[in-house]
Amino acid sequence: xxxxxxxTTTELLARDPRTALVLAxxxxxxxxxxxxxxxxxxxxxxxxxxxxxxxxxxxxxxGLRPIAHSYAPFLIERAYEQIKLDLDHQGVHAVLVSIGASxxxxxxxxxHLSPADVSLVDTLHGWTVHVPGHPDEVPALLRDAxxxxxxxxxxxxxxxxxxxxxxxxxLRVLRDAGPGAPLLVAVGxxxxxxxxxxxxxxxxxxxxxRPRPFDTAGxxxxxxxxxxxxxxxxxxxxxxxxxxxxxxRPHRLLALGVGREELRRxxxxxxxxxxxxxxxxxxxRSVAGFLAAAxxxxxx
Amino acid sequence: xxxTTASAGPAPAAAPPPDxxxxxxxxxxxxxxxxxxxxxxxxxxxGREFGANVRSTVDVLWVLYDRILRVxxxxxxxxxxxxxxxxxxxxxxxxYAVLAAKGFVPADWLDDQGGPHSLLGDHPDRMLVPGVEIGxxxxxxxxxxxxxxxxxxxxxxxxxxxxxxxxxxxxxxEGSNHEAIAYxxxxxxxxxxxxxxxxxxxxxGWSGGAAxxxxxxxxTAATVDGHDHDALxxxxxxxxxxxxxxxxxxxxxxx
Numbered sequence: 001x002x003x004x005x006x007x008t009t010t011e012l013l014a015r016d017p018r019t020a021l022v023l024a025x026x027x028x029x030x031x032x033x034x035x036x037x038x039x040x041x042x043x044x045x046x047x048x049x050x051x052x053x054x055x056x057x058x059x060x061x062x063g064l065r066p067i068a069h070s071y072a073p074f075l076i077e078r079a080y081e082q083i084k085l086d087l088d089h090q091g092v093h094a095v096l097v098s099i100g101a102s103x104x105x106x107x108x109x110x111x112h113l114s115p116a117d118v119s120l121v122d123t124l125h126g127w128t129v130h131v132p133g134h135p136d137e138v139p140a141l142l143r144d145a146x147x148x149x150x151x152x153x154x155x156x157x158x159x160x161x162x163x164x165x166x167x168x169x170x171l172r173v174l175r176d177a178g179p180g181a182p183l184l185v186a187v188g189x190x191x192x193x194x195x196x197x198x199x200x201x202x203x204x205x206x207x208x209x210r211p212r213p214f215d216t217a218g219x220x221x222x223x224x225x226x227x228x229x230x231x232x233x234x235x236x237x238x239x240x241x242x243x244x245x246x247x248x249r250p251h252r253l254l255a256l257g258v259g260r261e262e263l264r265r266x267x268x269x270x271x272x273x274x275x276x277x278x279x280x281x282x283x284x285r286s287v288a289g290f291l292a293a294a295x296x297x298x299x300x
Numbered sequence: 301x302x303x304t305t306a307s308a309g310p311a312p313a314a315a316p317p318p319d320x321x322x323x324x325x326x327x328x329x330x331x332x333x334x335x336x337x338x339x340x341x342x343x344x345x346x347g348r349e350f351g352a353n354v355r356s357t358v359d360v361l362w363v364l365y366d367r368i369l370r371v372x373x374x375x376x377x378x379x380x381x382x383x384x385x386x387x388x389x390x391x392x393x394x395x396y397a398v399l400a401a402k403g404f405v406p407a408d409w410l411d412d413q414g415g416p417h418s419l420l421g422d423h424p425d426r427m428l429v430p431g432v433e434i435g436x437x438x439x440x441x442x443x444x445x446x447x448x449x450x451x452x453x454x455x456x457x458x459x460x461x462x463x464x465x466x467x468x469x470x471x472x473x474e475g476s477n478h479e480a481i482a483y484x485x486x487x488x489x490x491x492x493x494x495x496x497x498x499x500x501x502x503x504x505g506w507s508g509g510a511a512x513x514x515x516x517x518x519x520t521a522a523t524v525d526g527h528d529h530d531a532l533x534x535x536x537x538x539x540x541x542x543x544x545x546x547x548x549x550x551x552x553x554x555x
Contacts, residue, residue, distance in 0.1 A: 020455060022448075040455040048479035051444045058448015061433070063379065064455065066448075081438065082476075086445055089435045091427045 001156035002027065002099050004138040009067060009097075010034040012146055013041060019146060020059050022068045024052040024075075026099070053079040056094040057086030065095070065146055072098035072114035072155065080120055088124055093151040097142070101157035102233050102258045103272040106265075115258040118233045121153045122212060128152040129212035131188035131232065134164035137209055144168075157232070159189040159269055169210025171218035177204040182226035182291060185219070185242075187211050190232045190257075190278055197283035201291065203228070211238055216245035225250060228287055230278065231257040254290040256283060330355055330555060331527050334362045340397035343410045344420075350393060352555040356526065357466065357497050358394035360549050363532040364464060364495075365402050373403045376431050382461050383449055385434045387442020388468040388497065389423040396420050396429075404431030440474025442467060443494060447480050450492045462491050462539075469498040469510050469548075478513070484544045485517030492544040493536065494519075497526060500553035514546040526551040 006027065012019045013034050020041040023031065028044045035042040041064075045051045049070060056066040068075065075098045076083070087094055102115040121127050128150060130141045138156065145152035165172060171185060175195065181204045186194040191207050198205060206222055208215060211231065219227075223246060231237055235257030242253055258276045265275065273279045277286060330352075333341055337358060364384060371381040386395055393413070400407045405420075413420045419428040423437030434445050446465035453461050467477065484492055496510045506513065511521035522535035526549030539545035 017456075020452070040451070043451060045479070045483050048483060050440075050476040051447065051479040051483055054441065054444020054476065054480065055448035055451060058445040058450070059452040059455075061445065061449050062452030062456065062458075064452045082441070082444070085435070085438055085441055089425075090445070 001132060001135045001138050001158070001160070002030070004135045005069075005097055005099075005142060005154075005156055006030045008139040008142045009069075012067075012143065013038050016065070016146075017041075018063070018065045020064045020066045022052050022056050022059070022066055024049050024070045026070045026074075049074045049079045050082050053082035053094075053096075054086045057082070057090055057092055060087070060092035060094055061090060067095045067097060067146065069097045069099075071112065072100040072117045073112065076117040076120050076153075077114065083121075084124060087151060088126075093149060095142070095145045095152045095154065097154045097156065099156045101155060101159065103269050104158045106267050106269050106272045109266060110262055110264070115234050115260075117155060118153075118211065118231075119237050122237060124151075126150060127212055128210065130154045130169070130210050132156065132164075132209050133161045133188040133191050133207070135160060136164035137166070140166065141209065155188075155233075157189055159232070159273070161189055161192040165191075165207055165209070167209075169208050169215065171206040171208050171215045171222060173204060173206050173222065175203070175205040177202045180224040182228060183219075183223045184228040184230060184287070185238075187229075187231045187238070190230045193273070193278060193280045194230045194283055196280035198287055201284075201287060203287065203291075214238055214241045214245070216241065219245050223249075223251065226252050226291065227254070228290065229253065229255045229257070230283060231255075232278070234258055234260065252290070254286065256286055330359075330551065333358055334366075334529075336401045337362055337394070337397045340400045340407060340410060341394060343407065344393040344396050344413050346411070346413070351391065352552075353468075353499060353501070354391040354393050356499050356551040356555040357388070357391060358398070359527045359529060360466065360495060360497060360532060361394055361398045362401075363529050363536065365398050367529075367533050368536050369464065370461070371431070373431065376404065379453075379456070380458055380461055383433050383446070383463045385436075385442045385446045385449070385463065385465045386424060386432070387434075387436055387446075387465050388439065388471050389436030389442075390468075392420075392422065392424055395424065399429070399431050402431075405429060439468075439471040440476040443477050443480035443484075446492060446494075447484050447489060450484075450489050453491065459491070462493060464493045464495060464536075466495045466497065468501065469496055469506060470501040470503070472496065472506065472510060472513065473502055473504075481514055481519070482517050485514070485519050488518070488542055489544045490539070490541040493539060494544070494546045495536070496546060496548045498548050498550045499555045509548070511546055511548045514544075519544045519546050521546045521548065523548040523550060525549075
């Protein structure tokens, strides 16, 4: 996904003189050709993430369209107040693009894990969040985000599904189990595991690469009385949105994703997927248990 | 007054503050406010007791808006205007008074400052107040925004506007400033001027003077009496357009 981001951003910088890119050393080598062509609009501030976002805010104040990029925990967690104040409070906007996701570099340990990034962005108002599930989804999402006026967060990962799904982020049904069936919504790269998990469970599976704004109209059209969320970041991140969208209907919600506990284990991203129960086997256990529970099981 | 310019190495120490003498409230040691500002400042104050730090920035603000900044109420949206970013968003009564004196906001906005229907908070909001370039209040955000503003103007071929950012000496405690100071110096961001109002309020001080933090990173610097309008004017026009410039405006300790 990072390669597609670099290609697309390089193309956008060449095409639109309003586009600017701010880096904090991460990925700077990959942008050397872009820097050579546009030294005034490709800015590497060094390992300074507060300045990374502050500069993005300043560029936006002058009318440019900044893209700011770094590793997820440094871009979102370290510079959170700059995102809140140097962008939102100033009434200006940027496109933030991260790599690393929840545990792409699991062997690097806690400092490089960022399962809370989408939750943090979700504390802000008016942000669009894209979580592509395949490298080929990245170019269109990035182009559209940069062409728009608002603020957007693109969360890139080394984990991905076998094939890309286009679209604008509206819920897309990939398996239809019929009216009233339990609905599973998978966000980004957890789709393939979700499909594998519920193959024989009579569950409708819908996909999105845009958890914010969440397609609540699509959710209301598809949801019966049981909804399962599978997200590749903190479990429950979108639970509040689903609950609010279905507030007028009795429903049950199972929200799966990355746990809050610091595991203090290294290994691979695939290991962490398994340990957090968002691999196919783990998802199947959770979903089967959820569906087996009677809707009104008091005293059972 | 001391005026110094340095490109590297340790800067001369700021003028040592005089021994603090007990000063009755309401009788600051600073000279009288600039005449066009005084009645408007009193209108904002509305009988309230302000800390001395509210008074300490007024001379710098007046010199900037009266003699330095190429911006008027008619050009607040002109891409080619000079920018003034109040990073130290505290103690804004003088800022609002100067904006009113120069016609950016109507004088009657000054009444009930901070009240439920006021557009003038204890920290300024650029989305509410004409002429205010940034919303501030949380220390350490203005210089990064100023660096980005200077870079954005340069990228669009706007080479005339200058970006001024006003900070406090205690605000320099925030590490975000040092990210901006190092980067602006290393890249020779010549359209940027930082102004540090130094009232000696940084808890652990700035040994060697506040200006040294900038000059060691390649900025030019001038340290002057923060109430001396001519000295401030000289310092604020002392940039060489090749390096960022800092003016340390020294006022009485605690003022």
